[in-house]
Amino acid sequence: xxxxxxxxxxxxxxxxxxxxxxxxxxxxxxxxxxxxxxxxxxxxxxxxxxxxxxxxxxxxxxxxxxxxxxxxxxxxxxxxxxxxxxxxxxxxxxxxxxxxxxxxxxxxxxxxxxxxxxxxxxxxxxxxxxxxxxxxxxxxxxxxxxxxxxxxxxxxxxxxxxxxxxxxxxxxxxxxxxxxxxxxxxxxxxxxxxxxxxxxxxxxxxxxxxxxxxxxxxxxxxxxxxxxxxxxxxxxxxxxxxxxxxxxxxxxxxxxxxxxxxxxxxxxxxxxxxxxxxxxxxxxxxxxxxxxxxxxxxxxxxxxxxxxxxxxxxxxxxxxxxxxxxxxxxxxxxxxxxxxxxxxxxxxxxxxxxxxxxxxxxxxxxxxxxxxxxxxxxxxxxxxxxxxxxxxxxxxxxxxxxxxxxxxxxxxxxxxxxxxxxxxxxxxxxxxxxxxxxxxxxxxxxxxxxxxxxxxxxxxxxxxxxxxxxxxxxxxxxxxxxxxxxxxxxxxxxxxxxxxxxxxxxxxxxxxxxxxxxxxxxxxxxxxxxxxxxxxxxxxxxxxxxxxxxxxxxxxxxxxxxxxxxxxxxxx
Numbered sequence: 001x002x003x004x005x006x007x008x009x010x011x012x013x014x015x016x017x018x019x020x021x022x023x024x025x026x027x028x029x030x031x032x033x034x035x036x037x038x039x040x041x042x043x044x045x046x047x048x049x050x051x052x053x054x055x056x057x058x059x060x061x062x063x064x065x066x067x068x069x070x071x072x073x074x075x076x077x078x079x080x081x082x083x084x085x086x087x088x089x090x091x092x093x094x095x096x097x098x099x100x101x102x103x104x105x106x107x108x109x110x111x112x113x114x115x116x117x118x119x120x121x122x123x124x125x126x127x128x129x130x131x132x133x134x135x136x137x138x139x140x141x142x143x144x145x146x147x148x149x150x151x152x153x154x155x156x157x158x159x160x161x162x163x164x165x166x167x168x169x170x171x172x173x174x175x176x177x178x179x180x181x182x183x184x185x186x187x188x189x190x191x192x193x194x195x196x197x198x199x200x201x202x203x204x205x206x207x208x209x210x211x212x213x214x215x216x217x218x219x220x221x222x223x224x225x226x227x228x229x230x231x232x233x234x235x236x237x238x239x240x241x242x243x244x245x246x247x248x249x250x251x252x253x254x255x256x257x258x259x260x261x262x263x264x265x266x267x268x269x270x271x272x273x274x275x276x277x278x279x280x281x282x283x284x285x286x287x288x289x290x291x292x293x294x295x296x297x298x299x300x301x302x303x304x305x306x307x308x309x310x311x312x313x314x315x316x317x318x319x320x321x322x323x324x325x326x327x328x329x330x331x332x333x334x335x336x337x338x339x340x341x342x343x344x345x346x347x348x349x350x351x352x353x354x355x356x357x358x359x360x361x362x363x364x365x366x367x368x369x370x371x372x373x374x375x376x377x378x379x380x381x382x383x384x385x386x387x388x389x390x391x392x393x394x395x396x397x398x399x400x401x402x403x404x405x406x407x408x409x410x411x412x413x414x415x416x417x418x419x420x421x422x423x424x425x426x427x428x429x430x431x432x433x434x435x436x437x438x439x440x441x442x443x444x445x446x447x448x449x450x451x452x453x454x455x456x457x458x459x460x461x462x463x464x465x466x467x468x469x470x471x472x473x474x475x476x477x478x479x480x481x482x483x484x485x486x487x488x489x490x491x492x493x494x495x496x497x498x499x500x501x502x503x504x505x506x507x508x509x510x511x512x513x514x515x516x517x518x519x520x521x522x523x524x525x526x527x528x529x530x531x532x533x534x535x536x537x538x539x540x541x542x543x544x545x546x547x548x549x550x551x552x553x554x555x556x557x558x559x560x561x562x563x564x565x566x567x568x569x570x571x572x
Contacts, residue, residue, distance in 0.1 A: 110520055110536030118212050118526045122370070130211060130368025130528065152365030154372050154379075156301050160362060160443065161200075161355045161380025163308045167252065167440025169352030170388055171433055172495050174395040174413055176348035178406035181337035182396050185349075186389060188342045192349040193385040195508060195543055196356075198533050200377045202511040202540075203359045205532040208368055209518060212528025217364050218461070221357065221447075221506075222454040228514035237510050238455075244502025245357065245448050249480035251494040252441045256288075257281030257484060258491075259434045278485030285481045288438060292445055293473050300442065307439045314432040315387055319394050321424065326397025336400065338407070344557075346550055347499030352388060353381065356507045357447030370529055448476045500554035508547035512540035 114120070121127040177185035206224045211217050225237030257280030264272065264280070272279070292300060330336060359377070366372040399412035406412070413429065450460065452472050459465050484490065519531065533539055556562055 109538065110540075112519055112527065112530055116524060116527050117530060118528050122528070123530060128369050128371070129366070130208060131217060132367055152367065152372075154366070154376050156305065157362045157365050157372070157376035158380040158383075159305050159308050160301070160358055160365075161377060162383050163304050163311070163439035164355040164358050164443030165353055165381060165384040165440070166308070166311055166387065166436050167248075167352075167354075169348065169354070169440075169495060169499075170384075170391060170436060171255070171413055172348050172492055173352050173388060173392055174399070175411050175492065176345050176496075177392060178396060178399065178410065178412055179338060180341040180345050181339075181406075182331045182393060183337050184339040184342045185345055185392065188345050189349050189385070189388060189392070192346065192353055193381060195546065196350060196353040197378060197381045198539055198543065199507045199511050200356050200359050200381065201374065201532045202515045203356050203507075204363055204370075204373050204377065205529060206511065206514060206518065207360050207363045208370065208373075208529045209527050211363070211368060213526065217368070218459070219360050219454075221360065222451050224360075224514070225510065228517055229510075237506065238451075240502055240505040240510070241357075241451055244354075244498050244506050245444055245451070246479055247494045247498035247502060248351070248354070249441070249444055249448070249476075250483045251491045251498070252437050252444070253281050253285050253480045254484040254488055254491045254494070255433065256284035256437045256441070258488065259430055259437070260284050262430060278481075278488070281481055281484045281488070285477050285484075288441055288445075289473060289477045292442065293469070304439060304442050307435050311432065311435045311439060312387075314428055314435060315391065318428045318432060319390050321428070322394040322398055325401055326394050327401035328393070328397050330400040331393060331397045336406070341407075343550075343553060347496050347503070347554060349499075350503045350508070351495050351499030353384065354503055354507065355381065355443065356511075357450075358443045360450060361446055368528075370532060374532060445476055449473075452476070497558075500558070501551060504547045504551045504554075509544050509551070512543040516540050 114123075117123060119127070119130070122130065177188075180188070203221065203224070206228065207219055210219055210224055210227055221241055222234070222238050225241075226234035228234075229237065257278065259280070260283050261274075261280035276282070291303075295303070362376055363373055366376065395412045396406070399406055399410065404410050449472055452458075452475055453460050453465070456468070458468050458472075515531075516537065518525065518527070520537065
C-alpha cells in the first residue's frame with residue numbers, strides 16, 4: 001500500500017511539471033511572434049524605436065529559454081529519481097515476499113531446524129556413523145587380546161531385510177490377488193511396497209534418535225513405542241507387535257510343518273509322520289529353534305545369506321519353467337481385471353512385505369550410519385518387490401491358461417505343479433516355500449527376542465542374556481507350535497488377520513504418528529538425525545490415514561457388517 005501511494009504521488013508530480021513546461025513553451029512561441037509584428041510596425045511608423053524593441057525581445061526570450069531549460073532538467077531528474085525509487089521499492093517488495101512464501105511452505109510441509117540436531121557431524125559427513133562396534137579377539141598365541149572394529153556390511157543388512165521379507169506371505173500372494181486381476185493388483189503391490197519402505201525408514205529414524213538420546217544401542221520396537229507414546233498408549237503398540245509376530249510365526253510353523261510332512265510322504269515315511277500329531281510342525285520348529293539357539297549372530301548371518309541365495313535360485317527356476325506355459329495375453333486382458341476387489345488384497349500385500357521387526361537390528365549392525373541404513377532398507381525391499389511381481393504374474397498366467405475362474409477362490413499356486421514337467425515344478429515350489437519360510441522365520445525370531453528383552457529389561461547380549469536365553473526361546477517358539485499343531489490349516493487365515501490389523505496398526509499407523517510427534521511436536525526435543533523420508537508431513541499423514549481406513553474397512557468386513565447391510569439394505 002505504501003509503495004502504491006508513493007508511485008501515485010510521483011506520477012502526479014511528473015504530470016504537473018510536464019504541464020508547466022508545456023505552458024511555458026506556448027508562452028515562448030507567443031513572445032517570439034509578438035515582437036516580430038511590433039518590429040514591422042515600428043519600421044513603418046517609428047524606425048527610431050527598432051533597436052530598442054529588438055533588445056527588449058531578446059531579453060525576454062533569453063529569460064524564458066532559461067526557465068524552460070531549468071524545468072526540463074528538473075523534470076528529467078525527477079523522472080530518473082522516481083524510476084530508481086520505484087525499482088528499489090519493487091525489489092524490496094519482491095525480496096521481502098519470496099522468503100515469506102518459502103517459509104510458509106516449509107512450515108506447512110514441516111521442517112526440522114538444524115539447532116535440534118545433537119550430532120551435526122553426522123549431517124555434514126565428517127563422522128559417518130553414530131557409534132562403533134568392537135569385538136575382542138585373541139592372537140594365535142592366546143596371550144594378547146585386541147579390539148577389532150566389527151563393522152556390519154550393507155549387503156548383509158540388505159540380505160537380512162530381503163530374507164525377512166521373502167516369507168510364506170509370497171505363497172499367499174496369488175490367492176489374495178486372483179480375484180482382482182494382475183494389473184490392479186500390480187498397482188496395489190506398488191503402493192504397498194512404497195508405504196512399507198517408508199515405514200522401515202521411519203522406524204530407523206526413531207531408532208537413531210532414541211540411541212542418540214539414551215546412548216544405548218540394541219533397542220527394540222517396543223521401547224520405541226513406549227518412548228514416543230508413553231507406557232499407557234505404548235501398550236497398543238506392544239499388543240499389535242505380539243499379535244502380528246505370533247500370528248505370522250503360527251503361519252510359518254504351520255507351512256513349514258506341512259512341507260516336512262510332504263517330504264516324508266515322498267520318501268515313504270508318511271505313516272510315521274501321521275502317527276504323531278503335529279509331527280511336521282514339531283520337527284520344523286525344533287530344528288530351526290535349536291540352530292538359532294546354538295550358533296552366534298555372525299554364523300546366523302552367513303546361513304541366512306546362503307538361504308537367501310537358494311530362495312533366489314529356486315524362484316528363478318520357477319519363473320523360468322512356469323513362464324513357458326503362462327498365458328500373458330489373458331493376464332492383462334481387461335475382462336480379467338476387477339479393480340473393485342483390490343481393497344481386499346491389501347492385508348496380504350502389506351503382510352508379504354513385512355520386515356520392519358529387524359530394522360533395529362540393521363541399525364545396530366550398521367552402527368547408526370544413516371546412508372548405509374537407507375541403502376540396505378531400499379535394496380532389501382526392492383528385490384522382493386520385483387520377485388513378487390514376477391512370481392504373481394507367472395502363477396496367475398498359468399492359472400488363466402487352464403481356464404479356471406480366478407474369482408471362485410481357487411489357489412493358483414497349486415496349479416504350477418501341473419505345468420509341463422509337474423514333478424520338477426512341484427519340487428521347486430516346495431523348495432522355494434521351505435527356504436522362504438526359514439529365512440523369514442529367522443528375522444521374526446530375532447524380532448520376538450528383542451521384544452521380550454525389552455519387556456523384561458534384559459540386555460541383548462552378554463552373561464545376563466545367556467542366563468535367560470532358554471526361557472526366551474521358549475516364549476518365542478512354544479505358543480506358535482501349540483496353535484499350529486491344534487489347527488494345521490490356519491496358514492491363510494492367520495496371515496489375513498495379521499495383515500489387516502497387526503501390520504496396519506504396527507507398521508503403518510504408529511510409526512508416522514510417532515515420527516510426527518518427535519519432529520513437529522510441542523517439545524522440540526533434540527534429534528540425532530534429520531528426517532530420513534523427504535516431504536515432511538505429507539507421507540506421514542498419507543500413511544496413517546490409509547492405515548486407519550484399511551483397519552476400519554477390514555474390521556467391518558470381517559465382522560459381517562457389509563454382508564448384513566447388503567442383506568437388509570438391497571440398495572447398499
